Amino acid sequence: MKHFDKSEFGESWAVMSRDLLEKLDEWRGLLGFPVIISPAQGALARYLSKSKTSQHNVDRWGECRAADVMSKHFETVDDMRRGYDLAVKVGFTGIGASMIWRPHAGFHLDVRKSRDPGSPAKWGYARVDGRQKVVGVGVVLGGVRA
Numbered sequence: 001m002k003h004f005d006k007s008e009f010g011e012s013w014a015v016m017s018r019d020l021l022e023k024l025d026e027w028r029g030l031l032g033f034p035v036i037i038s039p040a041q042g043a044l045a046r047y048l049s050k051s052k053t054s055q056h057n058v059d060r061w062g063e064c065r066a067a068d069v070m071s072k073h074f075e076t077v078d079d080m081r082r083g084y085d086l087a088v089k090v091g092f093t094g095i096g097a098s099m100i101w102r103p104h105a106g107f108h109l110d111v112r113k114s115r116d117p118g119s120p121a122k123w124g125y126a127r128v129d130g131r132q133k134v135v136g137v138g139v140v141l142g143g144v145r146a
Contacts, residue, residue: 012044070106091117
């Protein structure tokens with residue numbers, strides 16, 4: 001990997017999908033600025049997850065197929081749109097966009113097998129009644145085509 005060090009993935013490194021790691025590295029290179037793994041618990045591998053569809057769920061898939069990443073450079077909707085467009089270009093098959101995450105805005109990026117590159121599952125995260133809720137990606141990115 002050119003743009004990440006395995007230490008950034010902590011204990012999850014051993015179970016990370018190689019496809020995910022390659023796409024993350026390519027995406028980071030195209031962005032041209034640093035991204036970090038979210039400091040939130042569960043940003044990488046999750047075990048004993050109740051969700052049968054979460055791409056973070058190592059027990060379900062035998063590997064971690066998702067990463068939550070962020071950057072101080074995702075400051076505007078245009079910055080986020082560019083990150084989204086590059087994520088589609090690289091071939092992520094699941095893309096969630098959030099401008100409400102802390103300390104920075106970011107993306108859930110995954111390599112789910114149920115979707116094809118170029119036609120990803122896509123969604124956004126917004127604050128509704130003080131809580132994070134899943135919304136259409138266009139709500140976050142200002143009308144990105146579905």
